[in-house]
Amino acid sequence: MNMNQYYDLDNGKNVMFMNDASSTSGYSSSTSPNSTNRSFSPAHSPKTMELQTDFANLNLPGGNSPHQPPMANSPYQNQLLNNGGICQLGATNLINSTGVSFGVANVTSFGNMYMDHQYFVPAPATVPPSQNFGYHQNGLASDGDIKHVPQLRIVEQPVEKFRFRYKSEMHGTHGSLNGANSKRTPKTFPEVTLCNYDGPAVIRCSLFQTNLDSPHSHQLVVRKDDRDVCDPHDLHVSKERGYVAQFINMGIIHTAKKYIFEELCKKKQDRLVFQMNRRELSHKQLQELHQETEREAKDMNLNQVRLCFEAFKIEDNGAWVPLAPPVYSNAINNRKSAQTGELRIVRLSKPTGGVMGNDELILLVEKVSKKNIKVRFFEEDEDGETVWEAYAKFRESDVHHQYAIVCQTPPYKDKDVDREVNVYIELIRPSDDERSFPALPFRYKPRSVIVSRKRRRTGSSANSSSSGTESSNTWMP
Amino acid sequence: MNMNQYYDLDNGKNVMFMNDASSTSGYSSSTSPNSTNRSFSPAHSPKTMELQTDFANLNLPGGNSPHQPPMANSPYQNQLLNNGGICQLGATNLINSTGVSFGVANVTSFGNMYMDHQYFVPAPATVPPSQNFGYHQNGLASDGDIKHVPQLRIVEQPVEKFRFRYKSEMHGTHGSLNGANSKRTPKTFPEVTLCNYDGPAVIRCSLFQTNLDSPHSHQLVVRKDDRDVCDPHDLHVSKERGYVAQFINMGIIHTAKKYIFEELCKKKQDRLVFQMNRRELSHKQLQELHQETEREAKDMNLNQVRLCFEAFKIEDNGAWVPLAPPVYSNAINNRKSAQTGELRIVRLSKPTGGVMGNDELILLVEKVSKKNIKVRFFEEDEDGETVWEAYAKFRESDVHHQYAIVCQTPPYKDKDVDREVNVYIELIRPSDDERSFPALPFRYKPRSVIVSRKRRRTGSSANSSSSGTESSNTWMP
DNA sequence: GGGGAATCCCC
DNA sequence: GGGGATTCCCC
Numbered sequence: 001m002n003m004n005q006y007y008d009l010d011n012g013k014n015v016m017f018m019n020d021a022s023s024t025s026g027y028s029s030s031t032s033p034n035s036t037n038r039s040f041s042p043a044h045s046p047k048t049m050e051l052q053t054d055f056a057n058l059n060l061p062g063g064n065s066p067h068q069p070p071m072a073n074s075p076y077q078n079q080l081l082n083n084g085g086i087c088q089l090g091a092t093n094l095i096n097s098t099g100v101s102f103g104v105a106n107v108t109s110f111g112n113m114y115m116d117h118q119y120f121v122p123a124p125a126t127v128p129p130s131q132n133f134g135y136h137q138n139g140l141a142s143d144g145d146i147k148h149v150p151q152l153r154i155v156e157q158p159v160e161k162f163r164f165r166y167k168s169e170m171h172g173t174h175g176s177l178n179g180a181n182s183k184r185t186p187k188t189f190p191e192v193t194l195c196n197y198d199g200p201a202v203i204r205c206s207l208f209q210t211n212l213d214s215p216h217s218h219q220l221v222v223r224k225d226d227r228d229v230c231d232p233h234d235l236h237v238s239k240e241r242g243y244v245a246q247f248i249n250m251g252i253i254h255t256a257k258k259y260i261f262e263e264l265c266k267k268k269q270d271r272l273v274f275q276m277n278r279r280e281l282s283h284k285q286l287q288e289l290h291q292e293t294e295r296e297a298k299d300m301n302l303n304q305v306r307l308c309f310e311a312f313k314i315e316d317n318g319a320w321v322p323l324a325p326p327v328y329s330n331a332i333n334n335r336k337s338a339q340t341g342e343l344r345i346v347r348l349s350k351p352t353g354g355v356m357g358n359d360e361l362i363l364l365v366e367k368v369s370k371k372n373i374k375v376r377f378f379e380e381d382e383d384g385e386t387v388w389e390a391y392a393k394f395r396e397s398d399v400h401h402q403y404a405i406v407c408q409t410p411p412y413k414d415k416d417v418d419r420e421v422n423v424y425i426e427l428i429r430p431s432d433d434e435r436s437f438p439a440l441p442f443r444y445k446p447r448s449v450i451v452s453r454k455r456r457r458t459g460s461s462a463n464s465s466s467s468g469t470e471s472s473n474t475w476m477p
Numbered sequence: 478m479n480m481n482q483y484y485d486l487d488n489g490k491n492v493m494f495m496n497d498a499s500s501t502s503g504y505s506s507s508t509s510p511n512s513t514n515r516s517f518s519p520a521h522s523p524k525t526m527e528l529q530t531d532f533a534n535l536n537l538p539g540g541n542s543p544h545q546p547p548m549a550n551s552p553y554q555n556q557l558l559n560n561g562g563i564c565q566l567g568a569t570n571l572i573n574s575t576g577v578s579f580g581v582a583n584v585t586s587f588g589n590m591y592m593d594h595q596y597f598v599p600a601p602a603t604v605p606p607s608q609n610f611g612y613h614q615n616g617l618a619s620d621g622d623i624k625h626v627p628q629l630r631i632v633e634q635p636v637e638k639f640r641f642r643y644k645s646e647m648h649g650t651h652g653s654l655n656g657a658n659s660k661r662t663p664k665t666f667p668e669v670t671l672c673n674y675d676g677p678a679v680i681r682c683s684l685f686q687t688n689l690d691s692p693h694s695h696q697l698v699v700r701k702d703d704r705d706v707c708d709p710h711d712l713h714v715s716k717e718r719g720y721v722a723q724f725i726n727m728g729i730i731h732t733a734k735k736y737i738f739e740e741l742c743k744k745k746q747d748r749l750v751f752q753m754n755r756r757e758l759s760h761k762q763l764q765e766l767h768q769e770t771e772r773e774a775k776d777m778n779l780n781q782v783r784l785c786f787e788a789f790k791i792e793d794n795g796a797w798v799p800l801a802p803p804v805y806s807n808a809i810n811n812r813k814s815a816q817t818g819e820l821r822i823v824r825l826s827k828p829t830g831g832v833m834g835n836d837e838l839i840l841l842v843e844k845v846s847k848k849n850i851k852v853r854f855f856e857e858d859e860d861g862e863t864v865w866e867a868y869a870k871f872r873e874s875d876v877h878h879q880y881a882i883v884c885q886t887p888p889y890k891d892k893d894v895d896r897e898v899n900v901y902i903e904l905i906r907p908s909d910d911e912r913s914f915p916a917l918p919f920r921y922k923p924r925s926v927i928v929s930r931k932r933r934r935t936g937s938s939a940n941s942s943s944s945g946t947e948s949s950n951t952w953m954p
Numbered sequence: 955g956g957g958g959a960a961t962c963c964c965c
Numbered sequence: 966g967g968g969g970a971t972t973c974c975c976c
Contacts (some may be wrong), residue, residue: 171974175955367878
């Protein structure tokens with residue numbers, strides 16, 4: 001029996017509570033003694049045991065948390081409701097909403113407009129309620145009949161790439177999940193707005209798989225009071241507070257393989273219990289859940305997640321009722337993985353090669369997978385149109401420990417050019433068609449026989465001092 | 478209470494025994510219920526628990542093993558005595574010993590002689606006892622007085638580099654610890670001979686630290702009957718069997734960091750108990766042992782070990798009495814570590830550079846540590862004498878993820894040479910002065926101004942078609 | 955924020 | 966036998 005506390009952001013003070021439940025998984029925050037999660041608990045290494053204590057301390061017993069549905073086994077009873085607190089900007093009034101419809105083409109550009117102009121307005125202003133939140137549905141032609149249906153819109157997507165951290169890495173600070181348009185200043189964060197609704201509501205953010213409408217085993221955490229609180233994260237919105245929910249200071253914890261099934265099962269079960277608003281699942285339901293979890297866990301993409309946003313109203317009896325269909329963010333890719341990380345050419349062994357190609361070229365690159373990488377040469381005209389492309393030649397064994405590629409340059413399309421040709425080199429990862437950026441410049445040099453012929457004809461010297469190199473001499477057709 | 482069995486190589490059959498002791502560490506083979514080791518046991522992850530079961534099954538209860546001293550807590554009561562078994566060549570009769578002293582200068586050459594001529598002799602021959610084992614002491618001048626003292630000699634050193642494997646890697650087969658002179662055929666193995674003794678004896682091999690005469694926390698294992706048996710390993714030798722002990726099929730298990738202290742403590746304690754031939758250690762002794770272990774564990778080199786060979790005779794009362802001072806093998810280095818692994822240049826971005834130096838050169842290399850690596854250029858004369866050396870210039874940040882080095886070539890000593898100069902490039906690891914092998918050839922090219930001067934003077938064309946390159950032209954002093 | 959060491963997995 | 970993925974640690 002331990003005394004624990006949590007910081008109640010609604011009331012702005014610490015709340016003490018008793019806790020005698022043992023945590024079962026590294027991330028579990030369920031404390032119900034009859035939790036069905038218990039049966040999945042694996043043994044833990046000493047280090048893991050230590051760490052999970054951190055999470056266990058976050059547990060809140062049912063009944064202590066305000067505004068929660070009365071479910072003893074609710075997965076969310078232990079979760080902090082954040083509204084206007086220090087760590088998370090719970091509800092920023094949408095000053096930008098002047099009552100006129102923006103009629104913007106898509107969420108992203110709306111997000112940009114919003115941020116560009118109004119993002120740092122400090123305090124909630126008092127906007128006439130009647131003017132607020134008359135949003136159109138994305139300017140689609142068919143939106144007439146759903147014009148006044150409550151709807152969630154993403155106004156700021158999360159960044160596309162982010163390093164997922166293991167639990168063991170969650171000591172220090174490592175930077176949080178910013179918005180796609182975040183800069184040093186202003187920083188942005190994933191952000192949604194609830195449209196066409198004017199009562200109090202809760203906006204929830206949780207981590208989902210990208211291939212299924214199902215939770216992801218990884219954890220979306222928020223650092224709060226020296227603790228990492230797991231998803232889902234709820235923010236209160238209302239007429240007074242505004243209907244924008246900005247999710248600040250989140251991180252993504254990479255669930256270790258041995259816990260994937262367990263964590264996924266727990267999350268799926270929690271959602272099911274919540275949706276059905278009942279205490280326990282039937283044996284049959286549990287069995288199906290297990291089977292489904294097994295299938296999903298087997299080929300879940302561990303290096304890609306997305307955010308799921310949901311909106312609920314809380315009935316007088318405490319029940320949470322969905323207000324709008326969930327919306328999903330763009331994919332967030334694990335920056336650390338060779339399968340999803342940033343592609344980058346750090347250096348070329350030389351900036352030029354002959355038009356005949358087959359020059360050996362070494363590229364120093366950031367981590368790549370030898371089975372999933374190509375080296376593309378391409379030429380653009382003045383308008384940026386691609387007028388030529390070709391791929392360098394190399395085998396898997398020419399990829400040196402993921403960090404260097406030894407390749408042969410492809411021949412240029414025209415072996416008889418009489419001047420240097422400026423082209424570019426980029427990496428391509430076929431699996432997701434990712435490119436390195438920026439493309440690096442490379443110059444094709446004409447054959448020396450062509451250069452001297454031109455010289456004889458025109459009487460001019462080559463316009464490049466370095467034309468007609470040794471190697472060019474050897475590329476006689 | 479489980480039934481277990483081990484294969485008794487002395488009797489050539491499986492022996493059943495009861496086992497109700499739980500194993501404490503990943504490698505522990507001690508089963509005594511009052512073992513003091515118990516207090517160090519850490520919790521284990523599920524995976525670890527599984528694996529240690531493998532080891533636990535090897536436990537032999539005291540009293541079941543023949544030829545062992547009567548110590549309930551003996552660390553070696555659970556160890557297989559190997560003589561003439563399938564996996565380990567327990568005792569090869571030393572046919573080569575004709576009774577005359579070889580008087581060889583060192584153990585290694587003796588080892589070579591032995592192997593070259595006699596290694597594959599199939600069956601033990603019956604050599605007149607009186608003629609056997611009259612070895613000299615390494616041919617030292619001062620060896621007269623110890624000529625007939627029993628002595629261990631290493632006749633085949635272990636290989637210098639070997640990949641240490643984690644316990645989790647011990648499924649498949651990964652090649653065993655061969656002798657320094659091992660080839661595809663003939664393979665050799667670490668091997669010692671006991672000289673100046675003609676009774677039955679046991680030769681023991683165990684893993685030691687290189688900086689101290691103390692055991693290493695890593696495990697020297699022998700695969701036997703689908704199990705990895707930990708060190709020490711004992712082989713029986715005698716007049717009939719010969720006095721050569723060849724340790725076949727050994728591997729080195731890299732103890733995970735969290736078990737270093739525990740494993741080291743156990744090994745040290747086992748040795749102490751064995752040496753003192755008593756059941757338990759006093760409280761004071763245990764305390765000292767702990768402190769000493771703590772000190773040793775703190776800065777033990779985890780990437781370097783050596784073999785310790787010892788010889789014992791077994792008294793009629795079962796006591797083991799040392800016959801000769803222990804001898805230690807050369808260091809065995811972990812091939813997988815950047816600190817001790819093989820240095821190798823896989824490729825150069827170009828084979829030539831100008832005499833003025835400062836040409837950018839990329840080396841693709843096997844794993845190096847950026848804080849512990851140098852690139853040495855050197856020139857040898859016809860006799861192989863080094864006539865010039867210099868180091869390439871680069872910063873730590875020029876080492877690309879341990880696998881490539883971007884450096885500037887050093888200037889050649891003579892900026893006015895009028896012909897190409899052939900030199901070599903090698904990597905050097907300062908910490909252990911290790912070199913890459915073989916050194917790669919590199920050619921310095923004369924400045925073009927020198928070449929044309931020579932041409933004018935001598936009327937001859939440069940003897941290299943590629944002298945006077947573009948870049949050479951730019952190295953004007 | 956990132957590089958690399960330690961550990962584990964698999965071709 | 967070896968490369969690389971996974972997990973962890975630390976500058």
